[in-house]
Amino acid sequence: MEAMREIELRGHxxxxxxxxxxFDKVMDxxxxxxxxxxxxxxxxxxxxxxxxxxxxxxxxxxDDIIGELHRLGAYVPEAEDAVVAEAPKDKVVPKGFYSTTNHPTFVKVDGEWLRVKNQKMDSLIVLRNGSAACKTIGHVKKGDRVVIGNSGIRVVPPERPRGHTIFDFMGSQVSSERPSQSLIREIAEEIFEVHESGGKIVVVGGPAIVHTGGQQALAELxxxxYVDALLSGNALAVHDVEYNLYGTSLGMDLKTAELAPEGHKHHLYAISEITRAGSLKEAVKQGVLTGGIMYECIVNNVPYVLAGSIRDDGPLPDVITDTMKAQDLMREQVKNxxxxLMMATMLHSIATGNCLSSSVRTICVDINPSTVTKLMDRGTAQAIGIVTxxxxxxxxxxxxxxxxEKSRKKQMPALRVKSKKR
Known part of the structure; x- marks a missing residue:
């Protein structure tokens, strides 16, 4: 028997x-x-x-159609309170649980709409002490009150900005034909303004940053x-240390672009020297590590998470080999x-993208277009991609x-003069 239900859409x-x-989803x-x-x-x-x-x-x-439309931002006008069921065991979810998107979400509890905290995709909404928050399945505990179904839930997808911005939601695309110079200038302006206003900038980086000669520039940032947290893996740190100790990356002299004698051993020597010191921080303290990305993070108290993988050499003592623990620490660093800024790492870029709300401005830079495409395909639609x-x-x-910075300094005396005249 045919069934029908009204939905509403509001916004831009x-x-x-x-x-x-x-329309497309209903027809599909x-x-x-x-x-x-x-x-x-x-x-x-x-x-x-x-x-x-x-x-x-x-x-x-x-119900299947309404569920899909709900994830796009549609909602039923006669919004009821959210339906809740208790988790029967740790890491076991009630059947019919609501699976979150990365868009800002509200849930209706006792007639009031609550903003869901820690928004991220592929999570559950858990109600506790008058608040609602996203929880991954690995953190669900027996007795947690988990939202099920679609009733009493509103999703607010990103809308096209009213003014010009590189983070135009519908303009997100990947192309090597885009004007890189103007894009980089606009990205710099966005980063500069966030930095000046006390906002938070997180960098996700891969070892190609060192291989291609970008190490000193990132260390300078x-x-x-301009970096409030660094998320990466074993390789970036190892080759950063290798370059600082031996002037090579993967055994290649970055100044001459030639393989150094016995250079294939350098990354293992680098791991050994840091392990001998005890950690990256101890290596800095002992004067073993005197420059580079990790050095600057340590001396400037910038937190970093080095999440390990199955292919790591070593790894360095600072690398977190427990995947679940690494995920938790990454989520903590991307809060607020x-x-x-994601650069030259498919693995860590997609992992970080899964932890982000769609309201976070995201930039992905990679020589391989498929890296950014895969990031967007997995739901991080707010990302802009630069293929370079x-x-x-x-x-x-x-x-x-x-x-x-120089332009702002030149403006400061003029601003002070105007202030005195007033």
């Missing part, structure tokens, strides 16, 4: 392509829709509203305060992040930030 649903996405799932009410905003700052009747071939089919050599990107970014 036309230029953010939310309404066409709803062999359902039907009817527009009951449609109000279009007359100006670019005005929101629009649509009320639709959705039809499915039976109740189960309709850390030193100047304003900008996340990270060894070219980082020095360019550092130079643009340096220019902004």
């Amino acid at each position: 649903i036309i230029d953010s392509f939310l309404l066409p996405k709803v 799932m062999n359902g039907e829709f009817e527009i009951i009410e449609f109000e279009i905003g007359k100006h670019k700052t005005d929101t629009s509203y649509a009320r639709l009747m959705i039809r499915g071939k039976d109740q189960e089919h309709l 850390v030193r100047k305060g 992040a304003d900008i996340v 050599d990270v060894g070219t990107f980082l020095p360019w970014l550092a130079e643009e930030l340096d220019n902004l």
Whole structure:
């Protein structure tokens, strides 16, 4: 028997392509829709509203369609309180649990809408002490009150910004044809403004930063305060140390681009020397490590998470080999992040993207277009992609930030003069 239900859409649903996405999803799932009410905003700052009747071939089919539309941002007008069930065991979820998106989400409890904290994709919503928060399945405990179904839940997907910005939600794309110079300048401006306003900038990096000659530029960004946390793996730290100790990366002299004699051993020597010292911090304290990315993180108290993998040599004493523990520490570091800059690492970029809310401005730089494509395919639609050599990107970014600093310093005397005249 045919089943039907009304849904509502509100916001900038036309230029953010939310309404066409709803139409496409209903048709893809062999359902039907009817527009009951449609109000279009007359100006670019005005929101629009649509009320639709959705039809499915039976109740189960309709529920499947409504569930997908809900994840896009649609909601049923007669919003009820969220339905809750208790987890029967640790790491065991109630059947029919609600699986989160990375978009800002609200849940209705006792007639009031609560903002879900720690928003991230592929998690559960757990209610506790009058608040709602995302929890991954590995952190669910017996007795946790887990939201099930779609009732009493509202998802707010990103909308197209009203003004110009490189983080135009619908403009996110990957192309080597894009104007890299202007993009890097705009990225520098975004990073500079976040830094000046006391915001949080997280960098996710891979070993190619060192291989391609971008190490000194990233170290400079850390030193100047443009990095508030670094997420990476064993390889970036190992080759950063190798370059500091031996002037090579993977045994290649970065100045001459030639393999150094016995250079293939250098990364193992680097691991051995840090292990001999006890840790990266101890190596800095003992004068073994005197420069580079990790050195700057340590002397400037910038937290870092080095998440290990099955292919690691060593690894360094600072590398976290417990994957679940590494995930938790990464999630902690991306909390309240304003900008996340991901460079030359598919593994850690996708892992970090899964921890982020869609409201976090995300930049992914990689020579391989598929890295950014995979990141977006997994739901990090707010990312912009730059297909370029990270060894070219980082020095360019550092130079643009340096220019902004000089420009700001020149403006300061003029601003002080104006202030005195007043």
